[in-house]
Amino acid sequence: MVHNNKLPSCFGRLDTVFPKGKDGLRETPEKCLLCFHKTECLKVALQATDGLRAREELVDRAYASGIMSFLERWSQKKELRRRIEAKTKG
Template identity: 60%
Template sequence: MPDNSKQAPECFGRLDIVFPMGEDGLRVTPDTCMACAWKTECLRAASQSRDGLKLDEEKVDRAYASGNMGFFERWSKRKALKRKEQEKE
């Protein structure tokens, strides 16, 4: 757990920095982030941000592409995600 007397780094909670898309199309955490004392709080903040909804959309799309989810379930989940995105605005 980070020392609360220190301020979080500038990259804190920025999804494209702390959890970028890898070459294989999956998101990975960089080694520099894994060594950071703020990593857990940072990744949690990034996943709960408005940009973090991208993660959920990617999971839904991967499940649909792999055949683990049907069209209507995908449509329903994406619609719910759009509602969450509008609520965060």
């Protein structure tokens, strides 16, 4: 785990460390690739509410492209929604 007093101000912010590109896909900026905290930072960002919503985007894209069945999509989205609600309530 990383010590909180040594973290950059952008640590764990999804729109900063994993923003959407012009094509609508998320990509890591060059400056983040050079950062010592990049792996832990991205993990924290993806576990936050915005990160769970980003995972919903992935599920929707997988379903739209035919990689995922309706029931699998429904199940994953239900679990993601449950986790999002738990994070927003408490």
